[in-house]
Amino acid sequence: MSTDSDSAPPPFHELVDAYYIPLYRFAHSLTGNESDAADLTQDVFLIWARKGGDLREASKVKSWLFTTLYREFLRQRKRGRRMTSQEPEVLDALTPAIPASQVRDLDARHAVEAIQEIDAIFREPLTLFYVEDLSYREIAEVLDLPIGTVMSRLSRGKDQLKNALRQKSRN
Numbered sequence: 001m002s003t004d005s006d007s008a009p010p011p012f013h014e015l016v017d018a019y020y021i022p023l024y025r026f027a028h029s030l031t032g033n034e035s036d037a038a039d040l041t042q043d044v045f046l047i048w049a050r051k052g053g054d055l056r057e058a059s060k061v062k063s064w065l066f067t068t069l070y071r072e073f074l075r076q077r078k079r080g081r082r083m084t085s086q087e088p089e090v091l092d093a094l095t096p097a098i099p100a101s102q103v104r105d106l107d108a109r110h111a112v113e114a115i116q117e118i119d120a121i122f123r124e125p126l127t128l129f130y131v132e133d134l135s136y137r138e139i140a141e142v143l144d145l146p147i148g149t150v151m152s153r154l155s156r157g158k159d160q161l162k163n164a165l166r167q168k169s170r171n
Contacts, residue, residue: 007058015052016045019065022132026066029127030073032116040076044069066128066142114164122157125150 009015023044028037047068055064115123128134128142136154140147 009052009055009058009061012045012049015048015061015065019062020045023065023069025131026127027069027073029115029123029131030070030120040069040073043072047072062134063138063141066132066134066138067144070124070142114161114167117164118157118160122153122160125153126157126161129154 010018020041024037024041027040027044028034031037031040044065048065052061052064055061115126118126124143125139128139129136134142136147136150139145139150139154143150145153
């Protein structure tokens with residue numbers, strides 16, 4: 001999806017089409033749970049429906065969505081509550097279907113297990129960098145960190161991921 005910085009954000013359905021799966025993957029890396037990830041992703045689009053019209057630069061939509069998802073995750077975690085689970089039929093009706101090929105990519109067992117073993121402080125920037133293809137600057141905005149900290153966490157996270165993958169391959 002291409003956007004001009006002067007133009008209005010794209011229509012809601014285009015945002016969902018373009019960003020649902022990347023947001024879901026990031027949410028899954030944060031929550032470690034499919035249901036919670038779906039709920040968190042839906043929460044972000046609900047927040048967008050309420051507040052997204054306030055965004056002045058359409059070029060910042062992606063960053064806004066990922067930042068909002070991360071902040072909502074932190075807010076819910078801080079409140080100490082697990083995200084509310086929905087009945088499967090309700091989730092199916094509310095969420096777009098994820099093609100099986102993308103689910104297989106998402107659930108590449110060893111990689112998913114390995115990344116879940118990495119400390120969250122390193123897992124978050126790694127997921128945003130490798131899975132969501134965000135730049136250092138965008139990751140810094142989403143996580144509200146200096147770029148140097150992002151670079152450091154990516155480096156350390158890569159080391160942890162390599163070690164976790166080595167352990168998985170030995171087992």
